[in-house]
Each structure stands twice: as C-alpha cells, then as structure tokens.
Amino acid sequence: MTRNTRGMTVLRVFLAAVPCFMLSFAVALVNRDQPRIFGLPFIMAWIVLWVALTPIFLFAVERLRPKA
C-alpha cells in the first residue's frame, strides 16, 4: 500500500497549526477573566492548557512523519 505523502504533510501541518491557532488568534476570542479555572483567570487557564497540549500534538505529528 502506497502512502499519500502529500496528504500526510497536510495533515501534519494541520495538526501542528491547531495549538498555534489556539495560542494566538483563539485567545482573542476567549479573552475573559471569568469563569475562573482552578483559581486562574479563564484566558490564562486556556493558554496554559494549550501549552501543555502542544507536546501531545507534536508527538502525533512526529509519529505521522513518513520515515524514508
């Protein structure tokens, strides 16, 4: 079975783009103090969450990398 490497690249870039989007543009949309999450302002909790999730997305991107 042949691998669609072009499609794979698109998928990997998309996966990597998700946390980037969440940490940049999306912040403008979740820009609020309330509700507090574990005492943290909502916007801060959001950013912290996505920083913590980034390695997981990158691991997925790495697993999907076509090994020549």
Add this chain to the structure above:
Amino acid sequence: MKPEFTALTIVAIVVFGTIAFAVTAVRRFRMDPHEYIVGSRSFGALLLWILLAGEIYTSFTFLGAAGWAYGKGAPSFYILAYGTIAYTIGYFYLPSIWRIGKERGLLTWPDLLIDRYGSRALGVAVAILQFLTTVPYVTLQLTGLQILLTIAGYGRYNATIAVSAAFILIALFVFTTGLRGAAWASVVKDSLVLLAVLFAGIYLPLHFFGSAGAMFARVTEHHPHWLSLAPATSNYGTVWYVSTVLLTSVGFFMGPANAQSIYSAKSEQTVRRNMMLMPLYQLIIIFILLAGFTALAVIPGLKGTQADQSFVLLLQRYFPSWLLGLVAGAGCLAALLPASVLLLGAASIFSKNVLTDWFGVATTDRSRLLWTRTLVLICAVLALVLWIFAKTSLVDLLLFYYNGITQLAPGILLALVWRRVSAWAVGSGLLAGELIAVYSLHRSVGPWGINPGFIALTVNLAVCVCVTLLFPRRELFIKTPVPEM
C-alpha cells in the same frame, strides 16, 4: 550578621561555584573554533535541551515576566504562548537548517545566507547587524543583574561597581570555556532557577493568600480589568497580543547565538526531540507570573520600571536574607549565562563573517579563536557602556532586540522553500524591515494596536516577495538541493 552580607555571600558562592564547576567540566576538550562555537556538533538531546533551555530562560523571564504581570497584567500571558508556537514551527524548519549546516559546514546565520544566496555583502551586513543587536540584549541582562545585586545588597552598595565586576568575570568565563562550558553551567543555573521559580509561584500565593484563586481575587479587587486583555485595537489589547505572539515566535531562533545552538546538535532527530519537549518547560513561566501577580497584591504602588523589581523586592521585605541570596543567585546566573552565550554568538559571527571572510584576517584556527575571544570582550564592553549611559527599561531593550533580529526570518525561512529568492530580495526586505523597526523604537504599540515589529516583518516579507517576483534569480547558485521538510 547584616542581611546584605548573608545575601551577597550566598550570591557569590552560587555564581563562583557554578563557574568553577563548568570550567572543570570542560577541561578535557581542546578548544578549536568548532568546539568553542558549536561544541564540535556532538551535543545529544539532553545537553542540547539544557543549552536551549538555559539560553531561553534569562533575566527577562526571571524578572521581566513577573514585572509585566505586576505592571501590565494580562498582556504578560504572551510570554507563555510565543515560545510554544516557536517550538512548534521550529519542529518543521530547524531540522532542515541543521542538515544544511552539517553538509555545508556552516556555523552562523550569515554563513547560511551566504551559502544560499551567494552574496558576501549580504552576509557581512547581517553579521554586523547581529553583532549590534546583541549589545542591547546583553545590556538587558546587565540591568537584571544590577537590580538583583542592589536588592540583595539591601540598597547599601554601589551596584554599578558590582555589575561591572560580575560582568567582566562572565566575559572571561566565556573566553575560556566556550559553548560547552555554558551548557554545563546551565545545568546548575536551570536547577536553581527551577527551584526559585517553583518556590515563588507555589509558595508565595499560598503564604500570603492561602491559594492562587484568593490571590487573583485580591488583584481584581483593586484592578478589575487586570486579568483579561483590553479589547481589540486598544493599547496592549487583543490585536497587540496576536501580532506580538506571531512576531516573537517567528523571530525566536533568529538571534546570533541560536544558529550555534542548533548546529551544536548531534543529529536532526535531536533537534526534533527538543522541539517536541520544550513547550513543557514553558509551563514554568506560569509560576513566575503568579509571583508577579502576588507581588502586585502585596506591595502595590511600584511605578514604571520599578515593576521589574517587584518579585525580588517582595522577598527582600518579607523573607530571610539567605532565601533572598539563593533566589538572587539563581537570577544572576539567569542573567550572566545567556549574556555569555550571546556574546559568544555575536563575536563568532563577526570574527568569521566579517574579519575572515571579508577582510581576510584571522584565517588560521588559532588566530580565529583569538579574534573571537577579543570580540567577546569588545562586545561586552560596548554593552557595559550602553548600560552606564542609557538606563532604559528591560522591556524597551528586549523589544529592540527582537524587532531587529526577527527581520532575518524571511531570508532564512524562504531559503528553505523558494529557489528564486535572490540576495537583492532578501537585502531589500531586510532593509525595509530594519528601518521600520528602528523608527518605532520607542513605541511598543503601533497603529490599530499592532505590534510595530510585526508591521516591520510584514513589510519585510512583502518587499522580499515582490522583488523576487519581479526579479527572480536567474541561475541557481547552489548545487545542493533544498531539503524536504
């Protein structure tokens, strides 16, 4: 025993101890430019991680991040985001950069530009630019040092003298041990900084308020809108946030020392592994922000550049001197080590790309080494002079540094994917970007709330693309094909 004596003695023990440790650790390595500048390209994942982490966690992170939490509130959250994004995009382009560096024997960013675009003039211009933008960055670390030593001295000693002495010491340290020494010293530094930051972010809110939540509640009592960004195009609003995060994440690895650090890696995979894991280290910034917010709740009223002192001032007023000494010691390492690595970077670039490649001096390994070491001292002295004569805030200095170095990004990134880009395209883009960056030196917020460095970068890219489309490079200078992602 007087508190300043305790605190400063502990600082001295921490700093000198670390230097001694690092010098001992590298004794068995022979110092040639390859070892000195890129550690002979042999750093495994762990040592590379330590070096990168060490470079990234500086005076700005230690003092400036808390200072922004204190002085600005929500805008300080950008500090959590931009590094993370930088690692994510770095995962894609840095391995290719490493591979070209290895194949073509490159040591610096100008090397890469000359290799890809075939223009020595461009390489020299960039080398000079990188050398110059290093100066305010080093001055930034110096200012951090000055703050720490003044507060650890409980205001009783002339900080100017102390800073000059400490600084000369670290210049000599780099002088003798090179990149590998800095990596080892970072081991000590990162451990201490980690402890200091965890203590600050976890214990301080608990100690004063019982919980982080209670601390934030107190902050919003006095500053109701502190913890969310101002709307859209206002000063430091959401537009500012997005543009700043994008700007600084793109420019993250464009500094003089970053090429060296990347090229010190053993393999492409080492680089990738680091990029995947570094975001976890970003989480530590949470704690320094918490410390800054706690300082705001406990000692409000510090104005302007004093905000940078907030976290250590809190320790000075409410905690024993030995604790202040330990934290200040960690902070000093956080200032001294990145300054050293950057000095090394700027000096190597100037020595190789300007002196050797252009003027034809410093051609033997031995003389190159000597010149690099001399330039470290020259740059160090320039930074010291800037510190003495121009007392600006940490933020102004950092912004100038970032706005300046990010302009390299189009040239470097396009080299990986587009063969038609010429040196003229990169050069014109770079010039346009730098002019705008210098013009907006004193404004941190541009029109429509956009970060001015971001505007400069956009113009830079636009000019570069336009020139390329109008005057594409007719023949490929380089025979090595552009690598895959």
